[in-house]
Amino acid sequence: MINYPFNIANNSESKSNVSYKNRGLSLEKMINDSNKYYRFIDKALIYKKPTPIHIVKTNKENIITEAFFERPSSTDYNGIYRGKYIDFEAKETKSKTSFSLKNIQDNQIEHILKVHEMGGISFLIIYFTALNKIFIYFASDLKKFIKENKRNSIPLEEFIKNGKEVTLTISPILNYLVFIDELLQ
Amino acid sequence: MINYPFNIANNSESKSNVSYKNRGLSLEKMINDSNKYYRFIDKALIYKKPTPIHIVKTNKENIITEAFFERPSSTDYNGIYRGKYIDFEAKETKSKTSFSLKNIQDNQIEHILKVHEMGGISFLIIYFTALNKIFIYFASDLKKFIKENKRNSIPLEEFIKNGKEVTLTISPILNYLVFIDELLQ
Numbered sequence: 522m523i524n525y526p527f528n529i530a531n532n533s534e535s536k537s538n539v540s541y542k543n544r545g546l547s548l549e550k551m552i553n554d555s556n557k558y559y560r561f562i563d564k565a566l567i568y569k570k571p572t573p574i575h576i577v578k579t580n581k582e583n584i585i586t587e588a589f590f591e592r593p594s595s596t597d598y599n600g601i602y603r604g605k606y607i608d609f610e611a612k613e614t615k616s617k618t619s620f621s622l623k624n625i626q627d628n629q630i631e632h633i634l635k636v637h638e639m640g641g642i643s644f645l646i647i648y649f650t651a652l653n654k655i656f657i658y659f660a661s662d663l664k665k666f667i668k669e670n671k672r673n674s675i676p677l678e679e680f681i682k683n684g685k686e687v688t689l690t691i692s693p694i695l696n697y698l699v700f701i702d703e704l705l706q
Numbered sequence: 707m708i709n710y711p712f713n714i715a716n717n718s719e720s721k722s723n724v725s726y727k728n729r730g731l732s733l734e735k736m737i738n739d740s741n742k743y744y745r746f747i748d749k750a751l752i753y754k755k756p757t758p759i760h761i762v763k764t765n766k767e768n769i770i771t772e773a774f775f776e777r778p779s780s781t782d783y784n785g786i787y788r789g790k791y792i793d794f795e796a797k798e799t800k801s802k803t804s805f806s807l808k809n810i811q812d813n814q815i816e817h818i819l820k821v822h823e824m825g826g827i828s829f830l831i832i833y834f835t836a837l838n839k840i841f842i843y844f845a846s847d848l849k850k851f852i853k854e855n856k857r858n859s860i861p862l863e864e865f866i867k868n869g870k871e872v873t874l875t876i877s878p879i880l881n882y883l884v885f886i887d888e889l890l891q
Contacts, residue, residue, distance in 0.1 A: 566820060568780050571758035574770065585759065585773040595753050599784060604825030606791040635751060640789030 548648040555693030567600030606641035621674040656684035733833040740878030752785030791826035841869035
């Protein structure tokens with residue numbers, strides 16, 4: 522008897538009834554669950570990097586009693602899919618009109634562009650919570666946008682035009698790897 | 707005026723005079739410095755993942771006041787080199803005769819083997835501190851060793867025979883990517 526960690530069979534819930542907004546799921550939770558599923562079916566090995574923390578003190582039981590958050594040096598997620606290096610940053614925004622690049626550190630944007638230059642697949646996943654819309658936005662488009670625009674926020678129209686909207690599925694909840702498949706074709 | 711973070715020019719110290727043992731450098735420090743150098747010259751983007759920590763409490767100043775260490779779910783280092791996904795675990799041992807696989811979690815060994823199956827480049831870096839020797843040991847050899855041997859420690863002879871000994875250089879201190887170049891040829 523295998524104890525499946527996911528409800529991959531006999532899920533009677535229809536696709537149209539599923540709303541991540543109504544479920545109150547965070548983007549991080551959706552991505553982590555999807556990555557767990559991808560690992561379970563041996564499709565991809567993608568993990569969220571732990572939050573970087575500088576530890577100041579630990580006690581005798583090795584419990585941390587003083588520590589502070591550090592600036593991440595790269596992006597939140599990376600791993601391997603179809604032999605390719607995958608790297609991305611995921612962000613939520615409450616805005617209904619644009620995503621401000623101020624939400625992402627300069628060194629993270631630079632990292633995403635460098636991965637792309639080096640032949641890896643890098644992108645942003647942006648969740649417009651008020652619109653209940655999630656987009657994948659590849660590094661090549663980000664590079665072009667930054668080059669051509671002096672504004673430091675990406676309007677929703679740009680995501681609609683050049684991004685890929687991720688629709689919800691059962692397993693995994695965010696099947697974002699289909700867009701990597703498209704890209705590799 | 708560029709402020710170089712590394713002494714990449716006019717270093718008169720000859721290769722033979724350099725000893726990581728005498729310098730008292732940890733393997734982690736040597737790898738981190740080498741990765742920093744590789745990033746600086748735009749050769750590879752490889753980072754150490756932060757230590758996973760479960761945060762229990764933070765105070766008003768966002769200082770962590772209670773947290774504990776978690777088990778890492780994958781390996782310590784990953785990134786991209788020559789378009790390939792790179793993934794490895796680094797360990798020191800005081801033993802003069804073997805490296806015990808008990809020093810690496812089962813799920814980490816499984817991860818290394820899976821990355822290899824998926825077309826990534828995965829390996830161990832083992833530092834025999836008492837012998838002042840550092841070896842790269844690729845997943846393909848690890849897989850073979852585990853299959854053919856019931857012992858859960860890898861003898862030094864196996865590293866000498868099938869591993870690659872990493873000799874010290876100036877920049878970077880551990881030029882381990884040369885063995886990836888060899889592998890890709």
